[in-house]
Amino acid sequence: MKWMDISMKLDAETPPWPGDEPFTYEVTYAMEDTGSVNVGQFKGSCHIGTHVDAPFHYDSSGARIADLPVERFSGKAVVVHLDRPEVIHKEQVMDIDLTEVDKILFRTNSWPDRSAFPASYSVIGSDLAAYLAEQGIDLIGVDTPSVDPETSKDLPAHHSLCAHDLLILEGLVLENIQPGIYELMAFPLKMTQADGSPVRAVLRNL
Numbered sequence: 001m002k003w004m005d006i007s008m009k010l011d012a013e014t015p016p017w018p019g020d021e022p023f024t025y026e027v028t029y030a031m032e033d034t035g036s037v038n039v040g041q042f043k044g045s046c047h048i049g050t051h052v053d054a055p056f057h058y059d060s061s062g063a064r065i066a067d068l069p070v071e072r073f074s075g076k077a078v079v080v081h082l083d084r085p086e087v088i089h090k091e092q093v094m095d096i097d098l099t100e101v102d103k104i105l106f107r108t109n110s111w112p113d114r115s116a117f118p119a120s121y122s123v124i125g126s127d128l129a130a131y132l133a134e135q136g137i138d139l140i141g142v143d144t145p146s147v148d149p150e151t152s153k154d155l156p157a158h159h160s161l162c163a164h165d166l167l168i169l170e171g172l173v174l175e176n177i178q179p180g181i182y183e184l185m186a187f188p189l190k191m192t193q194a195d196g197s198p199v200r201a202v203l204r205n206l
């Protein structure tokens with residue numbers, strides 16, 4: 001079975017969160033100088049493109065990226081389509097069978113143009129976390145830059161998800177993914193201190 005790539009590309013065109021550090025790559029040592037290799041370096045926000053949030057992102061005493069157990073980033077995931085809802089509430093997911101899966105990915109189509117940061121996007125209601133946790137879900141993924149609105153300071157979705165031990169995967173590309181159950185892998189880098197990490201997120205049919 002072939003893997004389907006559901007990650008954003010990372011380059012100078014990738015839109016960062018407004019005001020945050022863009023992704024850059026440059027060659028530090030060029031072949032012409034070393035005679036053997038090109039060696040590059042990269043820079044950018046931990047929350048650029050398709051990425052995982054660590055609890056430290058919104059809680060200064062929370063876990064960092066390398067503290068999160070690696071097994072939490074692979075497993076059976078249901079992809080759910082909801083067309084540009086303003087807020088995703090419990091009512092919109094109550095008839096979805098979650099018995100077979102431990103991850104849920106929302107395709108909202110609310111960030112269609114990945115060359116720019118969206119003016120608005122679908123967000124997660126704070127009533128969703130308790131319900132999903134009760135159903136055995138341990139990770140939620142979205143095709144938006146955040147589970148909370150751009151201007152939010154209290155981050156109700158982030159805090160409710162964290163309180164129920166649900167991990168957060170943001171910036172997925174789900175435009176070509178049909179609703180259904182898949183195997184997901186989306187591993188963050190083992191960065192000891194980081195509050196987030198870009199991931200290479202992939203799905204395959206079961």
Ligand SMILES: Nc1ccccc1C(=O)C[C@H](N)C(=O)O
Pocket residue numbers: 017020045047053057145146147148170
């Ligand atoms: N880079 C930022 C700078 C300031 C405030 C928020 C962000 C975020 O990236 C939000 C994020 N994607 C989130 O996890 O909701």
Ligand SMILES: [Zn+2]
Pocket residue numbers: 047051052053145146170196
């Ligand atoms: Zn983030």
Ligand SMILES: [Zn+2]
Pocket residue numbers: 053145146147158168170
């Ligand atoms: Zn987030």
